[in-house]
Amino acid sequence: MHGSLEVTxxxxxxxxxxxxxxxxxxxxxxxxxDRLALIGLAIILVVTLAAIFAPLVAPDDxxxxxxxxxxxxxxxxxxxxxxxxxxRDILSRxxxxxxxxxxxxxTPTVIAAVIALLLGLVAGYAxxxxxxxxxxxxxxxxxxxxxxxxxLIAGVLGPGPRNQIIAIVFILVPYMARVVxxxxxxxxxxxxVEAARATGAGPVEIIGHELxxxxxxxLIVYATVLVGFMILVAAGLSFFGLGASPPAxxxxxxxxxxxxxxxxxxxxxxxxxxxxxxxxxxxxxxGDGLRNVLDPQGHAA
Amino acid sequence: xxxxxxxxxxTDQGRTAGxxxxxxxxxxxxxxxxxxxxxxxxxxxxxxxxxxxxxxxVGESGSGKSMTANAIMRLLPSxxxxxxxxxxxxxxxxxxxxxxxxxxxxxxxIAMIFQNPMTSLNPAxxxxxxxxDMMVHHERLDRDAAMTRAxxxxxxxxxxxxxxxxxxxxxxxxxxxxxxxxxxxxxxxRPDLLIxxxxxxxxxxxxxxxxxxxxDEIAADPARAIVFISHDFGVIARMCDExxxxxxxxxxxxxxxxxxxxxxxxxxxxxxxxAIPRPGQRGQRLATVEDQIGATQPLGARx
Numbered sequence: 001m002h003g004s005l006e007v008t009x010x011x012x013x014x015x016x017x018x019x020x021x022x023x024x025x026x027x028x029x030x031x032x033x034d035r036l037a038l039i040g041l042a043i044i045l046v047v048t049l050a051a052i053f054a055p056l057v058a059p060d061d062x063x064x065x066x067x068x069x070x071x072x073x074x075x076x077x078x079x080x081x082x083x084x085x086x087x088r089d090i091l092s093r094x095x096x097x098x099x100x101x102x103x104x105x106x107t108p109t110v111i112a113a114v115i116a117l118l119l120g121l122v123a124g125y126a127x128x129x130x131x132x133x134x135x136x137x138x139x140x141x142x143x144x145x146x147x148x149x150x151x152l153i154a155g156v157l158g159p160g161p162r163n164q165i166i167a168i169v170f171i172l173v174p175y176m177a178r179v180v181x182x183x184x185x186x187x188x189x190x191x192x193v194e195a196a197r198a199t200g201a202g203p204v205e206i207i208g209h210e211l212x213x214x215x216x217x218x219l220i221v222y223a224t225v226l227v228g229f230m231i232l233v234a235a236g237l238s239f240f241g242l243g244a245s246p247p248a249x250x251x252x253x254x255x256x257x258x259x260x261x262x263x264x265x266x267x268x269x270x271x272x273x274x275x276x277x278x279x280x281x282x283x284x285x286x287g288d289g290l291r292n293v294l295d296p297q298g299h300a301a
Numbered sequence: 302x303x304x305x306x307x308x309x310x311x312t313d314q315g316r317t318a319g320x321x322x323x324x325x326x327x328x329x330x331x332x333x334x335x336x337x338x339x340x341x342x343x344x345x346x347x348x349x350x351x352x353x354x355x356x357x358x359v360g361e362s363g364s365g366k367s368m369t370a371n372a373i374m375r376l377l378p379s380x381x382x383x384x385x386x387x388x389x390x391x392x393x394x395x396x397x398x399x400x401x402x403x404x405x406x407x408x409x410x411i412a413m414i415f416q417n418p419m420t421s422l423n424p425a426x427x428x429x430x431x432x433x434d435m436m437v438h439h440e441r442l443d444r445d446a447a448m449t450r451a452x453x454x455x456x457x458x459x460x461x462x463x464x465x466x467x468x469x470x471x472x473x474x475x476x477x478x479x480x481x482x483x484x485x486x487x488x489x490x491r492p493d494l495l496i497x498x499x500x501x502x503x504x505x506x507x508x509x510x511x512x513x514x515x516x517d518e519i520a521a522d523p524a525r526a527i528v529f530i531s532h533d534f535g536v537i538a539r540m541c542d543e544x545x546x547x548x549x550x551x552x553x554x555x556x557x558x559x560x561x562x563x564x565x566x567x568x569x570x571x572x573x574x575x576a577i578p579r580p581g582q583r584g585q586r587l588a589t590v591e592d593q594i595g596a597t598q599p600l601g602a603r604x
Contacts, residue, residue: 127379191420195483197376198415199408199435209434212423 027293037289047275050099052079060089062096063247071265081271085257090271092247097272100161100250104243105230112172113223114152119173120180121207125188135181141174150233154242164243168230179222183215217294220227222286228283235276251276253277305404311560312354312542314520319352323373323494328386330365330372331548342368342381344550350494353523355516357541357558358530359573361590365550366530370496373528374413374559375403391493409439412487416499418479422471428455429467432486454485458515477508484515487594496528501536514541534577538562546570 021111031037050057061078066072066087074082074090141149146205150167157163182208188211196210237243238252248254251272258268312318316598330343343365350356352540358366371377373388388395390411395403407413415421432454435445442450448467455463458481469478482501487495497516501509513536520527520540529540537544539556544561546554546569554567565571572590 191482192415192423194376195413195415195421196423197407198374198413199486200404200406200439202404205438210423214423218426 034289036285040282040285054095058095059225060092061112062092104164104234108168109227112169116176123181124184139251145231159242209217221291225287231280318354322352323350324389329384330382331384348545350526354542355527357537357544360547364547409490411494412492414497414500417503457486498530
């Protein structure tokens with residue numbers, strides 16, 4: 001186009017667009033193409049459903065202590081995963097414990113995602129001093145190792161699932177807000193935001209209509225992966241006695257109670273540990289699978 | 302400084318010039334800088350745009366042509382402000398409008414087309430959704446009516462298989478298609494003034510020709526005017542009735558496009574024209590603007 005002064009019109013038709021097929025079907029196909037994601041999803045579904053319908057699914061009362069049947073090996077007298085140090089059915093305790101373990105990892109992630117979305121959108125959209133103040137304040141949290149910070153906060157607040165959740169929200173917000181903030185501040189400079197302004201959109205419409213829909217996908221992906229990580233952190237807190245208090249129990253606490261007999265009856269520790277790892281991995285796999293579906297394609301095309 | 306000297310109804314491109322739609326005078330835009338005097342990106346710029354005509358603004362990067370357009374929309378990047386001047390659009394002084402009223406102007410009465418069609422559409426929504434949102438917002442149409450309108454608009458800008466495109470996401474369309482969609486969106490509220498900021502620069506030459514042809518058709522509406530910003534004299538010659546040549550934030554020359562191109566008065570215009578490669582010059586070194594009038598030091602490039 002730097003050539004002659006005359007531009008000869010040429011007749012050529014642009015390539016027509018691809019498919020207009022149902023978006024959900026397309027999304028599912030992409031997700032299902034990832035076998036690990038499917039396995040992860042299956043694990044999460046099974047564990048979640050079992051936790052919700054624990055009274056129907058669990059073979060035993062999780063708190064009933066079988067006298068004379070302490071630390072029974074898996075399979076003994078119908079206890080599929082054996083019994084723990086006071087003779088309680090481990091499988092039933094895992095199923096019931098899942099309620100608390102999932103609750104204290106998923107809830108704070110959702111709460112943190114909402115807070116981070118607000119902070120990140122405000123910081124990224126406003127830019128300048130506002131962005132600096134919000135982001136630098138969050139940076140303070142990056143100075144501490146995540147798990148240590150969680151233990152510190154939960155320790156200060158005292159044990160219990162509620163404080164466990166608060167501690168996890170605290171450690172998650174800086175990470176998630178940083179993801180949202182950087183996304184938004186790069187989106188804000190893009191032409192389609194400028195174009196929206198040129199069609200008369202105000203700040204509320206820009207944030208709600210141009211920015212939010214483009215950060216929500218990556219945030220969901222990130223949050224899903226983080227749930228997996230938070231399963232570990234929550235278990236860690238419970239292991240240190242900062243989570244569930246007896247008789248209520250979760251997976252982390254089960255590991256704690258079994259640790260004294262690790263050499264003689266390893267299954268008491270092993271069963272909840274496997275559960276923690278399995279579910280944490282499952283969320284990571286699903287997160288990776290969602291990335292293929294939810295990340296906006298616009299930039300890549 | 303004005304292009305009002307041209308009184309003949311018939312313009313260089315054979316269009317009929319109507320009354321003055323946009324009147325810019327003494328427009329000066331400055332950018333704040335740290336520990337330096339403010340940068341004057343647009344300096345005492347004035348021109349008029351009549352209905353039914355296309356006015357080109359031409360100049361190098363950093364000459365202030367895009368900033369002039371942004372100032373008309375009152376959408377300057379942060380740090381920039383209009384220091385002085387007047388912008389009258391259809392009798393309304395734009396600089397006196399409250400932000401709320403200005404927002405009603407944008408998109409509805411003055412629409413803008415941007416340079417890069419690849420990034421000018423929101424990747425999160427389908428074409429149909431983006432087109433209708435705008436009409437629902439400005440024209441208070443309901444979804445169905447807006448969708449019908451969107452369908453007509455896409456047809457009018459020469460898009461095949463309209464229903465499929467409406468359901469598609471921006472990344473599924475080619476650059477030329479996207480620019481057509483953007484033009485259709487810009488037209489959706491029947492604006493009086495269309496500001497096209499380098500609308501074909503990011504496209505390859507064949508697609509560029511098609512888009513110019515489309516803009517030519519749009520310009521045929523005697524009630525409408527187009528401000529066409531480009532660094533490409535070839536495109537300006539093809540599209541515009543009158544041209545405004547900008548250099549370092551100032552207007553150096555203005556007039557009917559044929560006159561400016563054939564008998565440029567200002568040395569800078571001559572230098573710009575001299576920097577265009579021509580067939581038959583093979584083997585010779587291409588003269589740059591610097592060669593011809595010395596270092597130009599653009600005031601600052603676009604963001």
